[in-house]
Amino acid sequence: MAYLAYYRMFRPSTFDQVVRQEHIVRILKNQIAGDKVGHAYLFCGPRGTGKTTLAKIFARAINCEKPKDSSPCGKCATCKALADGANLDISEIDAASNNGVDEMRDLREKVQYPPVAGKYKVYIIDEVHMLTQSAFNAVLKTLEEPPRHAVFILATTEPQKIPATILSRCMRFDFKLIPQSDLEELIKSVFEKTGKEYEPSAVSAIARAGAGSARDSLSIADMCASYSKGKLTYDDVNAVLGSTEWSKIADVCKKILEEDAGGAIAATEKILSTGKGVGVLVKDMLSFLSDCTIVKVCKNAREIINLPDETYNKISEAAAVADGHKLLRVTEILSKAETDMRYSTAARITLETAVFKASMPQADYDLDALIGKINAIERKLTEGVKPVVPEVKEPATEPNINKIPDRVPPIRKKAVIADYERSPFEEKAVNEKTTEAVQSDLFDGYGGKPSVSGIADKRSVFAKFIKSLRTTHKNAVLFTLCMDLDHTFEGDKIIFLTDSEAVFKSLTRPDNSKFVAEVLAELGVLDHEVKFKQRGETEYEKAIRELKDNFGGTDIKID
Numbered sequence: 001m002a003y004l005a006y007y008r009m010f011r012p013s014t015f016d017q018v019v020r021q022e023h024i025v026r027i028l029k030n031q032i033a034g035d036k037v038g039h040a041y042l043f044c045g046p047r048g049t050g051k052t053t054l055a056k057i058f059a060r061a062i063n064c065e066k067p068k069d070s071s072p073c074g075k076c077a078t079c080k081a082l083a084d085g086a087n088l089d090i091s092e093i094d095a096a097s098n099n100g101v102d103e104m105r106d107l108r109e110k111v112q113y114p115p116v117a118g119k120y121k122v123y124i125i126d127e128v129h130m131l132t133q134s135a136f137n138a139v140l141k142t143l144e145e146p147p148r149h150a151v152f153i154l155a156t157t158e159p160q161k162i163p164a165t166i167l168s169r170c171m172r173f174d175f176k177l178i179p180q181s182d183l184e185e186l187i188k189s190v191f192e193k194t195g196k197e198y199e200p201s202a203v204s205a206i207a208r209a210g211a212g213s214a215r216d217s218l219s220i221a222d223m224c225a226s227y228s229k230g231k232l233t234y235d236d237v238n239a240v241l242g243s244t245e246w247s248k249i250a251d252v253c254k255k256i257l258e259e260d261a262g263g264a265i266a267a268t269e270k271i272l273s274t275g276k277g278v279g280v281l282v283k284d285m286l287s288f289l290s291d292c293t294i295v296k297v298c299k300n301a302r303e304i305i306n307l308p309d310e311t312y313n314k315i316s317e318a319a320a321v322a323d324g325h326k327l328l329r330v331t332e333i334l335s336k337a338e339t340d341m342r343y344s345t346a347a348r349i350t351l352e353t354a355v356f357k358a359s360m361p362q363a364d365y366d367l368d369a370l371i372g373k374i375n376a377i378e379r380k381l382t383e384g385v386k387p388v389v390p391e392v393k394e395p396a397t398e399p400n401i402n403k404i405p406d407r408v409p410p411i412r413k414k415a416v417i418a419d420y421e422r423s424p425f426e427e428k429a430v431n432e433k434t435t436e437a438v439q440s441d442l443f444d445g446y447g448g449k450p451s452v453s454g455i456a457d458k459r460s461v462f463a464k465f466i467k468s469l470r471t472t473h474k475n476a477v478l479f480t481l482c483m484d485l486d487h488t489f490e491g492d493k494i495i496f497l498t499d500s501e502a503v504f505k506s507l508t509r510p511d512n513s514k515f516v517a518e519v520l521a522e523l524g525v526l527d528h529e530v531k532f533k534q535r536g537e538t539e540y541e542k543a544i545r546e547l548k549d550n551f552g553g554t555d556i557k558i559d
Contacts, residue, residue, distance in 0.1 A: 006190055015057060015069070015071045028054070038171050039146050041172075045157070048215030048216050049213065056124070064076060081116075090124070093126065095128045099131045100132060101132065104131070104136075104138040111123065127157070133163070143170075154166075183206075187207060196225050197230065199232065201306060202233055206237055248267065249288045253289060257321050261360050265356060268281070279347070282338045293324075295319040297324065333357055337354035462485075466482060468523070494520065494529075495530075498532060499533050
């Protein structure tokens, strides 16, 4: 007997053997148990997820004389007859090669004949989206009102290409990609049944390469089992898949994340010089960056990626030199390069350009690159590296804090100094201050006793309020709304004044009002109010009005 591939040899024959798709299996089993079999089904979903397999199991189950837990028993006369490939009660049609109107007309004529061995005559039409419009029209009426003994099962990977008139006549089931953990269990069971020894990391690599498809995973496992004579290792799987050695991939990606453009380009050229395909290299780099992201953000990263310790340590080292924004930016650049290669005649140059761009954020004006620069500066500040700050000329009239009387407590002196820290909004006030004014701020209205809510605080509180809105990320819109506000104090209560109805309504909204109160509370102001004031005459408008009143009989022309 000819050799059977793993995905054919270990194809499920009962509902219980199907990997995942529990929502579909449960419905089909309940329909069989309740004798509520429909006349048309649509199985749609990604490749290798069990559409055709479930269709065959269902076709045998509805004809089985003694179904076991709604699955075909495989022992009754009907099951044995249906197992014969020459039996016509179950017909599997490939719509990719039989997509014409003549084939569908032939099916329409044959469906009238009753089944030979079983109760139902089942037609499984695979890749049904390949049928032409005329072919769909030919089978439309039969699909809606077939003979009592006929059941249609349509399978497709692209349901969006099927006419709505067909979709509305079918019971639709959407198949999902199979999780990696289930694929690993499937591959392990196959290796154990065939007596093949394996490393857990090798099985994980096969399952990842399968990308949610049981058929793809078993096909790769079949190749790997033939490649390795002894125990299947992780390196064996990489050799079969044509993947670049992980140490070289780690070297390239780490240099990119370290912003070593020269080293990254040199390492890329070294890999390409060995004959590796550009597309395979990009795919491996993206896979490595994906693992770096998992290590960076997931607490159970080791369990998720399930790699050998040596490989996991290399990924951890690369992830340690980058933050989330940098990983996201590099991944997006390489992903775009992978797409661009499909339309490029110079794929190698496309990759080299992407590597160069990813490793030089200082030459990139993309938003993520700018965020990366800011994060780098913050990291240097955290590590104690002082940034270069341009020299600021001190104002000539800055208050002489040393002249404040000794009876003023040191803590109040610090408060005054803090009040006079310059900002774009406070510089004018600082330049106009004198030492006497500072002393007055310390004692005025408080009987010579220092206070934390003196005039100095009130004069600078609005500037500090605007500065807080500008530097916070919570609500940057408020910064724009509050820039042109007038303000005054009624005791310790700050009053915001505006002649814009839109600004007034925005600031009095509960969420914005709460946020403003929180910011002011940090500055020591515990009460505020926003008032709407009618817009009055400007000095210019007042002067024009008085001029017209004084010279009422004269024609005044204003340019």
